[in-house]
Amino acid sequence: MPAPRPRVAIGVSLKMYLGPRRTREWFDEVLSLAADHPALASGTAELFVLPTFTELAALVAAAGDTGIAVGAQDLSWEDQGAYTGEVSGVALREIGCRYVEVGHAERRRLFTEDDRIVAAKLAAALRNQLEPVLCVGEPVRGTVEHAVEVCRAQLASALVNSASLPGPITLAYEPVWAIGAAEPAPHEHVRAVCAALREDVAGRPGSRVIYGGSAGPGLYSALGGDADGLFLGRFAHDPAALRRVLDEVAEVEGVPA
Incomplete structure (x- = not known):
């Protein structure tokens, strides 16, 4: 019988901030801190890291059997063919990726990825046994009810091609108005939205709801168990800061030091 899945997921996206050398230096530091972190x-807890495409194979090899998962920040909706510049889920799976991010607000805004493309990419991830980190979130600040309505619509649209495709989803609630902000969304807002979204992914065993959007220390404990983890950005590009988040997870979950 396989080991039970970690209850808490901590993800880090490097976006396009670090070059190859700095990415590998950063990952070496992360491997060191993760080796004996309770x-x-x-x-x-499980830690997954999403570097740029160029560093995927190197980080997968470096991670080895440490338990740290590596994934991509994007993938093609097609598995092969004349798609210049694209990277397929087939290739990502072959090199050892376990996760792939889909539907981030920056992909929607900068590269005009609409609901149709997000749905096609989500299906590509699942059929290649990659766990999608599906980003959902309302564009402007409003009520909890409005946020839940928007996120549920995004989730339903993303899954339109995937009803027959098994596999868990990590749903990353990232209110667009909180991405890159000085502070995350209010704790009670995040708790209520994440709790509601859990109901929507319950039909896919192993699925989780995590929060991203200016996430950092002090947030995991404030979410009171209504989120299954955090999706970190620039804050975690400092390994010492990532350690503080993991320390907090250990404390909240009652893990002995």
Whole structure:
């Protein structure tokens, strides 16, 4: 019987901030801190990292059997063919990726990816046994009810091609208005939205709801168990800051030091 899945997921996207050398230096530091961190060693938490395409194979090899998962920030909706510049889910799976990000607000805004494209990419991830990190979130600040309505519509649209495709989803709630902001969305807002979204992914065993959007120390404990983890950005590009988040997870989950 496979080991139970870690309850907490901590993800880090490097976006396009770090070059190849700095990415590998950063990952070496992360491997060092993760080697004996109680939150990870106990199986309570899982750490996944999304570097740029050029560093995927190197980081997969470096991660080895440490338990740290590596994934991509994007993929093609097609598995092969004349698609210049694209990277397929087939290729990502072959080199050892376990996760792939789909539907981020920057992909929608900068590269005009609409609901149809997001749905096609989500299906491509699932059929290639990659776990999608599906980003959802309302564009402007409003009520919890409005946020839940928008996120549920985005989730339903993203899954339109995937009803027959098994596999868990990590749903990343990232209100667009909180991405890159000085502070995350209010704790009670995040808790209520994440709790509602959990109901929507319950039909896919192993699925989780995590929060992203200016996430950092102090947030995991404030979410009171209504989120299954955090999706970190620039804050976690400092390994010491990432350690503080993992320390907090260990404390909240009652993991002995």
